[in-house]
Amino acid sequence: MSPEVKTPDPARRSERSRQAILRATRELVSEVGYAKLSIEAIATRAGVGKQTIYRWWRSKGAVVFDSFLALSEGADGMALPDTGDIAADLKAVLRATVAEFADPAFEAPIRALNLEIAGDPELAAQYRKKLAGPVDEAKKERLRSAQRAGQIAADADLDLALELLYAPLYQRWLLRSGPLTAAYADALVDHALRALRP
Amino acid sequence: MSPEVKTPDPARRSERSRQAILRATRELVSEVGYAKLSIEAIATRAGVGKQTIYRWWRSKGAVVFDSFLALSEGADGMALPDTGDIAADLKAVLRATVAEFADPAFEAPIRALNLEIAGDPELAAQYRKKLAGPVDEAKKERLRSAQRAGQIAADADLDLALELLYAPLYQRWLLRSGPLTAAYADALVDHALRALRP
Numbered sequence: 001m002s003p004e005v006k007t008p009d010p011a012r013r014s015e016r017s018r019q020a021i022l023r024a025t026r027e028l029v030s031e032v033g034y035a036k037l038s039i040e041a042i043a044t045r046a047g048v049g050k051q052t053i054y055r056w057w058r059s060k061g062a063v064v065f066d067s068f069l070a071l072s073e074g075a076d077g078m079a080l081p082d083t084g085d086i087a088a089d090l091k092a093v094l095r096a097t098v099a100e101f102a103d104p105a106f107e108a109p110i111r112a113l114n115l116e117i118a119g120d121p122e123l124a125a126q127y128r129k130k131l132a133g134p135v136d137e138a139k140k141e142r143l144r145s146a147q148r149a150g151q152i153a154a155d156a157d158l159d160l161a162l163e164l165l166y167a168p169l170y171q172r173w174l175l176r177s178g179p180l181t182a183a184y185a186d187a188l189v190d191h192a193l194r195a196l197r198p
Numbered sequence: 199m200s201p202e203v204k205t206p207d208p209a210r211r212s213e214r215s216r217q218a219i220l221r222a223t224r225e226l227v228s229e230v231g232y233a234k235l236s237i238e239a240i241a242t243r244a245g246v247g248k249q250t251i252y253r254w255w256r257s258k259g260a261v262v263f264d265s266f267l268a269l270s271e272g273a274d275g276m277a278l279p280d281t282g283d284i285a286a287d288l289k290a291v292l293r294a295t296v297a298e299f300a301d302p303a304f305e306a307p308i309r310a311l312n313l314e315i316a317g318d319p320e321l322a323a324q325y326r327k328k329l330a331g332p333v334d335e336a337k338k339e340r341l342r343s344a345q346r347a348g349q350i351a352a353d354a355d356l357d358l359a360l361e362l363l364y365a366p367l368y369q370r371w372l373l374r375s376g377p378l379t380a381a382y383a384d385a386l387v388d389h390a391l392r393a394l395r396p
Contacts, residue, residue: 163365
């Protein structure tokens with residue numbers, strides 16, 4: 001048996017409850033959708049009391065939001081790989097994104113979150129500030145490194161650059177308008193880099 | 199009096215009810231939004247019974263979908279302008295799209311429709327078949343003309359080409375992640391064409 005079981009620790013137990021709640025929230029959003037999700041169902045699934053949830057979050061929206069935030073925290077280091085080869089690095093990242101979207105357990109809650117954001121300007125602003133903004137900043141750091149290496153135009157608009165790389169993938173996924181494959185990820189990177197060449 | 203009035207024709211009367219329902223649906227989606235739209239309100243506005251609507255459509259989403267489809271049927275000629283200058287023609291079209299998205303009366307129902315489609319794979323497939331597919335085909339015709347003129351690579355993937363042109367604009371609009379301006383439309387076209395150059 002592991003030492004954790006022998007020495008009970010309230011902080012550790014709290015963190016375990018928090019993680020169970022966030023995991024239950026993500027699962028339930030996927031299974032029943034945001035509209036039908038209830039705090040009660042989250043509590044039951046996570047094996048905690050409703051009051052435990054209300055002590056930490058003010059609303060259903062807040063738990064759902066944090067449940068997604070937690071996913072990216074776990075990823076640790078949003079920094080993109082930097083091998084010096086911008087094409088290879090971006091292809092690795094976009095192939096990984098394609099693979100994630102192919103996994104229903106991952107894509108269903110992300111879809112639910114996107115529908116919420118698209119329908120709610122205030123949530124969209126929060127999402128940009130807390131999640132999309134920092135992630136985009138990490139991606140831009142990699143593009144800046146490529147600019148210094150002369151692989152991307154020094155005056156490139158990096159917001160537009162990220163959109164060229166990711167928006168086609170996002171739209172194809174959201175509207176289910178075409179196959180999401182590794183070859184597609186590669187083609188996207190090749191086209192975007194051609195558009196951004198010095 | 200016109201002959202139509204003298205000889206009642208059930209088919210014609212049906213068509214008139216259908217058009218009234220579709221018009222009422224579009225008006226109400228703009229006025230109250232998709233979420234608050236009810237079949238009852240559509241029936242009242244259109245001057246028909248609820249059963250008439252349920253005889254033709256299985257759900258609220260289905261009526262809304264057909265109400266948008268009816269718009270594009272009327273539009274006739276989805277062809278893009280062809281002055282011989284692909285950059286100028288695409289900029290004119292993307293600037294017009296940007297202007298449409300700036301109009302709340304236009305963008306609110308389109309947003310509602312997109313959320314429906316993103317959440318319903320069957321509706322998404324219908325949408326592609328009946329609406330997005332034919333519109334994309336018209337756009338590809340203009341790209342093929344540019345290929346013949348040597349302005350776009352002969353072996354360019356035209357699905358990817360359309361995504362490079364439109365997906366960044368779509369994503370920025372849907373997630374409200376940045377300003378939609380004429381300058382942005384122009385920059386998108388310039389970047390996409392650079393990516394697609396022979």
